Amino acid sequence: MTHLPRIGRRSFLLGLSALAMSANARLAVAATAGTSQAEDGRLVVVILRGAMDGMAVLAPYGDARYRELRGPIALPEPGQEGGLLDCGGFFGLHPRLANLHGYYREGAVLPIHAVAGPYRNRSHFEAQDMMESGAPERLTSGWLNRALESLPNVPSDRPEVGLAVGLDLPLLMRGPRRVGMWAPPRPVRPPPDLYARMAETLHADPLLGPAVLEGLRGRGYASSVLMEEPQRGGGFMALAASAGTLLAAPHGPRVAALEIGGWDTHADQPRRLEPVLGQLDDGLAAMRAQLGEVWDRTAILVMTEFGRTARVNGNNGTDHGTGGAAFLLGGVVRGGRVLADWPGLSEDRLFEKRDLQPTRDLRAIAKGLLRDHLRLPASAIAAAFPGSSGVDAEDGLLRS
Amino acid sequence: MDSRPIQAAIRFGLGPRPDQPLPADPIAWLDTQIEGADTPPVPAGLTAPPAIADGYRIWLELEAAGQPGPGQANPIEQNFQIEAIAALARRIDTAMPYRERLVEFWANHFTVSKRGGYPVSTVIGPYMREAIRPHVTGRFEDLLLAVFKHPAMLGYLNQASSIGPNSPAGRRSGRGLNENLAREILELHTVSPAAEYTQDDVTAFARLLTGWSYERKKEPFGTVFRQSSHEPGTKMVMGRRFEEGEEATEEALRFLANHASTHRFLATKLARHFIADDPPATVTGRIEGILRDTGGDLRAVAAALPRMPEAWAPPLSKLRSPVDYVTASYRACGASGEAVGRLAFRGCSSLNQPYWTALQPNGWPDRAVDWLGPEPMMQRLDWAYDAAGRITRLEPMMILDTALGPLAPDTTRDAVRRAGSPRDAIAMILASAEFQRR
DSSP: TTHHHHHHHHHHHHHHHHHHHTTHHHHHHSSOOOGGGGOOOOOEEEEETTTTOHHEEOOTTTTTTTHHHHHOOOOOOTSSTTTOOEEETTTETTOOOOHHHHHHHTOEEEEEEEESOOOHHHHHHHHHHHHTSSSSSSOOOOOHHHHHTTTOOOOOTEEEEEEESSSOOOGGGGGOOOOOEESHHHHSOOOHHHHHHHHHHHOOOHHHHHHHHHHHHHHOGGGGGGOOOOOOHHOOOOOHHHHHHHHHSTTOOOOEEEEOOOOOOOSSSHHHHHHHHHHHHHHHHHHHHHGGGGGGGEEEEEEEEEBBSSSSOTOOOBBBBBBBBEEESSBBBBBOOOOOOOOOEEEEETTTTTBBBEEHHHHHHHHHHHHHOOOHHHHHHHHSSTTTTTOOOHHHBOOO | OOHHHHIOOOOOIHHHHHHHTOOOSHHHHHHHHHHSSOOOOOOTSSSSOHHHHHHHHHHHHHHHHOOOOTHHHHOOHHHHHHHHHHHHHHHHOSSSSHHHHHHHHHHHHOOOGGGOHHHHHHHHHHHIIIIGGGGSSSSSHHHHHHHHHHHHHHTTTTTOOOHHHHTTTHHHOOOOOOHHHHHIIIIIISOOOOGGOOOOHHHHHHHHHHHEEEEEESSEEEEEEEEGOOSOEEEETTEEEEEESSSHHHHHHHHTTHHHHHHHHHHHHHHHHHOSOOOHHHHHHHHHHHHHHHHHHHHHHHHHHHGGGTTSTTTOOOOHHHHHHHHHHHTTTTSHHHHHHHHHHHHHHHHTTOOOOOOOOOOOOSHHHHHHHHHHHHHHHHHHHHHHHTTTTTTHHHHHHHTGGGGOOOOOOOOHHSSHHHHHHHHHHHHHHTTTTT
């Protein structure tokens, strides 16, 4: 408890100073002098907050235990109505990821499965902090910020070389290096799912409960269908499109981070997952469209803090788990295949008899990108991921 | 677990801060805050708080330069915001939140608002520092006098333009009474309509108050008594006779301040603010008795309120006003400084309680029903999410423990634990029914 105020105040001020810059980020990006073409690769990190269910978005339909564990939330096999989008005969993408599947077939998407950071407990907040700090402990800076420190040929007066897109400056981008921020200039409202949770906790209050229900109704949310309310294109799609525009500017940021919430699917998973998957898929497509030819120099890492239970729970949902999935996409990526050492789903192969066993370290993927895409020296990569000398950079992520 | 320490911080304070340990002895903690001297907040970037003359100087400069065009900043508005932001930052930082609550209560009782225009917005900072703060633990009659004699109040309720019709100035100009301040002192500040005063009382009181004005263009800046505008002759106010002249004002205000109806009226407002929307008669009766027996000693009242058993049960029975809600939110997250004062200033506006900008002289309402409504409720949820987005790197469960401790029910605790991101979790805390209450 005693350490909290210091860290809190510091983080708070960091956030403010970054916000103060955000309004100027677009102009600053356009106005600064650039680096040479050869060193102009772009790295985008998309954080999926809430623990995306890797087994739902990249289903191992070829595993004999898949249907047994997943029961009512298992998806039909490829070729059937509403079926998975096949990725090589064993894994299939969720059908709402049609854009992503199209890029996969082009060879520009590399799905990664049974992957996790070093963290083995199941707290969102600890897991997100460790995923972003790039260490097996909580740090006050993120690996992407520390990596920026070593990026060659970047003038120190260009904070917008690193860009956080959205209202929050994620830990991933916090640290010694000043970064730019860009947020859409419009009121921020909670997504419908969060409204619904707020309404749930307020429901019992005799004064506030009725007021919030009436307020939701007044805003056009029918309380009974709130969960079904599709998330309107707004949030992530606008952010992703903006990120693409900013990155595609002649001398735009080298590195950008953005995030999308809504992945914590404890109940009604199929219904809750579909809209966020749609936002992710549409958003990534919007980003690609905005990137234009810069797509060919771009790698996008889509990652989440941990996976979910292998078994469906009693509410058609899944609980916090361990091994999950990530995506790497972009013009530089050697995709069109699934990167996985599949551990299998038999009881003795599950982590603690409940979660997908991680067989690959998320840090190895990130290290591979820093080494082969941003061309950082080994010392810089070690500084970005302290305490990970046993985790080697993944080879062969990119087209040679 | 003893919940009284956190209840004290919520009910009588402005919500706990992570860097301010809860008091072991809540009553002693509250007593300490009403004993010490008051130190008014100094706005960021200044070495001393602006004085009345400083506000008027800005006004004169603006008049000389002409009104700012579209897109240009108005220096009076800027000055107002600097003061308001400093005051909000102080509320968020303070280790003496009970005193700040008392300041807010009495400032609201004696509302002056930016809506009163430049006569108020140029000197509202000095009003809070000079008229309100020094007296919130003093005697009510001294508070009333300080408020009456401050140019912010004389300007807000038009006293400066009230002229005795039979005074030399009145005869010369043909101008007459403005009974606004006289009426509001009776209705809002002292005896209240329950005292059944008449229009004749209002008029007579207005005559009695003539002459009080303020000087904004030359020395001495601030309040003046202009004998030439003062209505001659004796006046009868609520059955009591007052002579002509400056001293009679003080006499009349002390008479009203110590009227039994005033004690009853103040007791009800205090009990409503600190204890319950509809306070039990036993509580108002006790406060009324203290006011009567001590001659309006506000420190005695401030000491007595937390000693009433009714103040502790049930906990969290009052709804936080938007200003208190915003304040408590930033306090729970450990934020501090001028930058957060600025955010709070905007937050109060977006939640429809713009700081120091009450709609009417009766100030902001003090019951849950006055703040509750479907859209205001939604605005709180929206604001909570926005605010949480700016402070997401605090550990949500620690914020919850700081803000509510044992008063957080398991349902809220579970909902926060299960939130998908720190931002969602913090938004859930701030949106929770418990956090919205005090």
